[in-house]
Amino acid sequence: MVKKLFQTLTLKHKKEIIDKLNTTSKTRLASNYNCHVSTIYRLIANKENLCSQFLRNKPPTTKRFRMSCYPKTEAALLVWFTQMRSKNCSLNGPVMLEKAMFFSQTFNKGIPTSSWLQRFRKRQNINFHNVCNEKGSADIINANEWSRNTLPSLIKDYQRSNIYNCDETGLYYRALPKGTMEFSGTQPLGFKPDKEKVTVLFIIDGDGSDKKLYVLGKFKNPRCFKNKKLPVKYYSNKSSWMTTSTFEDILKEWDSxxxxxxLLFCDNASCHKTKLTFNNIKLIFLPANTTSLI
Known part of the structure; x- marks a missing residue:
């Protein structure tokens, strides 16, 4: 006689069985869900716990619930997470792990790791959602043609240490992450980003041996700079973006x-368009809309 194999019920199946108890017999439910009738009785005895797990947004595909090695830390982190999301605060992995470590130190119970946080997210059905998204389009054909036909002739007479690339980025130092952790099935609300920023210009050579960094801010003499010796060159203007005059000042000082x-490569932004000539710097502009590819 072959022993019948029963399936392991998921949380979704367990909830369905509990909902059908008043209309369907226990034997029929056991047959429909391919489980032993004793399993149905255990579900009845554990009815309140199962319903609370379903209400707490536990993953419906979960079959077995494994306890956390830091139950107090997990409970505190879950309460904190729920409170922060109710205020529409943006949360990511590093922020949550830092908070978990704080709670763990409070309870004097171990040190949570990134793998523990991953299991916590799985147990609590928490996923990462992008709340804002921008997708750029680049000129792939022009980038490939330029890289294949023009670039080799430009760099053939230069060593890698004499080929430089420069580019700016806006450092929004007060901005929140672009996405947040959230319970599965919930669509997080977006938020207006904080636009307070400084612009950072990076100039780096081909083999990484020479790296230069310049910062542009909105204020000429920020209060936080008082009695401080800055480790980088600082410029300022009302918009805190790069301007042609600032770019020329940087290149003139560097050239001297x-x-x-x-050889210095940069994109063809209007602030880079200078009519100056330099003794030691040959400025090359990348084709429009190809910087991210080249």
Missing amino acids: SLKKKI
């Missing part, structure tokens, strides 16, 4: 200190 001939 150079003792070699270099």
Whole structure:
């Protein structure tokens, strides 16, 4: 006689069985869900716990619930997470792990790791959602043609250490992450980003041996700079974005200190368009809409 194999019920199946108890017999339910009738009785005895797990947004595909090695930390983190999301605060993995470590130190119970946080998210059915998204389009054909036909002739007479690339980025130092952790099945609300920023210009050579960094801010003499010696060169203007005059000042100062001939690549932004000529810097502009590819 072959022993019948029963399936392991998921939380969704268990909830369905509990909902059907008043209209369907226990034997019929056991047959329909391919489980032993004793399983139905255990579900009845554990009815309140199962319903609370379903209400707490536990993953419906979960079959077995494993206890956390830091139950107090997990309980505190879940309460904190729920409170923060009710205020529409943006949360990511590093922020949650930092808070978990704080709670763990409070309870003097171990040190949570990123793998523990992953299991916590799985147990609580928490996923990462992007709340704002921008997708750029680049000119792939033009980028490939330029890289294949133009670039080799430009760099053939230069060593890698004499080929530089420069680019700016806006450092929104007060901005929240673009996405947040949230319970599965819930669509998080977006929020207006904080636009307070500084612009950072990076200039780096081909082999990474020479790295330069410049910062542009909105204020000429920020209060936090008082009695401080800055580790980087700082410029300012009302918009805190790069301007042609600032870009020229940076290149002129750098050109005067150079003792070699270099090739400098940059995008064709209007602030980079200068009519100046330099003794040691040969400025090359990348084709429009190809910077991210080249």
